[in-house]
Amino acid sequence: MKLAIVIAVDGPAAAGKGTLARRLAAALGLPYLDTGLLYRATGRRVLDRGADPHDAAIAAAEAAALHPDDLARDDLRGPAADMAASTVAAIPAVRAALLDWQRDFGRRHGAVLDGRDIGTVVFPEAPVKLFVTASPEERGRRRWLELLSRGVAADAAQVEAEIRARDAQDAGRAVAPLKPAADALLLDTTRMDAEAAFATALAMVRSRLNLLDPGPAKA
Numbered sequence: 001m002k003l004a005i006v007i008a009v010d011g012p013a014a015a016g017k018g019t020l021a022r023r024l025a026a027a028l029g030l031p032y033l034d035t036g037l038l039y040r041a042t043g044r045r046v047l048d049r050g051a052d053p054h055d056a057a058i059a060a061a062e063a064a065a066l067h068p069d070d071l072a073r074d075d076l077r078g079p080a081a082d083m084a085a086s087t088v089a090a091i092p093a094v095r096a097a098l099l100d101w102q103r104d105f106g107r108r109h110g111a112v113l114d115g116r117d118i119g120t121v122v123f124p125e126a127p128v129k130l131f132v133t134a135s136p137e138e139r140g141r142r143r144w145l146e147l148l149s150r151g152v153a154a155d156a157a158q159v160e161a162e163i164r165a166r167d168a169q170d171a172g173r174a175v176a177p178l179k180p181a182a183d184a185l186l187l188d189t190t191r192m193d194a195e196a197a198f199a200t201a202l203a204m205v206r207s208r209l210n211l212l213d214p215g216p217a218k219a
């Protein structure tokens with residue numbers, strides 16, 4: 001199936017958005033963009049300057065100066081980077097600076113993008129929107145396992161608390177808060193492994209696309 005459409009994958013931290021979006025993109029032959037990297041790289045650049053991620057002027061300047069190489073840094077994950085990303089992401093001028101970047105990427109050849117506001121703000125016209133969730137306990141467990149696999153022995157309760165705090169900040173902000181678009185398909189993966197989530201999501205995407213396709217014109 002070769003398409004040039006935008007598929008929006010939104011949801012809270014560690015719901016499995018990235019894993020799912022990457023696989024959907026591969027299955028559908030679409031480019032993939034992890035939009036969280038833009039906010040993570042902006043937060044990192046602010047921290048590198050020794051500045052406070054709440055400083056709107058500095059954060060906006062760093063978002064505007066973002067370079068593609070910044071997205072490949074190896075220090076974009078971990079508690080400090082997570083919270084810095086979420087903090088700069090609440091600043092309207094930061095979001096405005098990153099909007100065209102995301103839209104240009106999606107418009108070129110279509111794409112699967114994952115984030116928080118892809119279906120609500122970046123591509124409200126996307127024909128397929130998924131909102132991926134899982135319970136906070138399960139998401140905490142997933143992020144803890146990920147850290148463990150990278151050799152980081154974190155405290156499980158602390159990882160879950162950090163995820164809850166970041167979700168509250170992302171959902172509570174005034175600009176582009178984390179929430180499902182009115183026409184999003186909801187996918188709760190609490191009791192699904194990554195394989196089952198992918199199979200379910202692919203079926204949802206295909207059925208949404210079939211509904212949208214008017215089919216061959218009748219003679």
Ligand code: CDP
Pocket residue numbers: 012013014015016017018019020142143146189192193194195197
């Ligand atoms: O992008 P997001 O933060 O939403 O999550 P992720 O980084 O894609 O996934 C977090 C972890 O959950 C990864 O280690 C996945 O293998 C695992 N996982 C998943 O993605 N989907 C499930 N249904 C179950 C586990």
Ligand code: CDP
Pocket residue numbers: 012013014015018035036037039040082085086087089090114115116117118166170
């Ligand atoms: O992988 P995980 O779900 O933990 O986070 P992420 O997708 O890499 O996003 C990091 C932070 O960037 C989030 O906590 C949000 O505050 C922000 N973000 C956003 O505001 N809008 C997006 N489209 C993507 C990320």
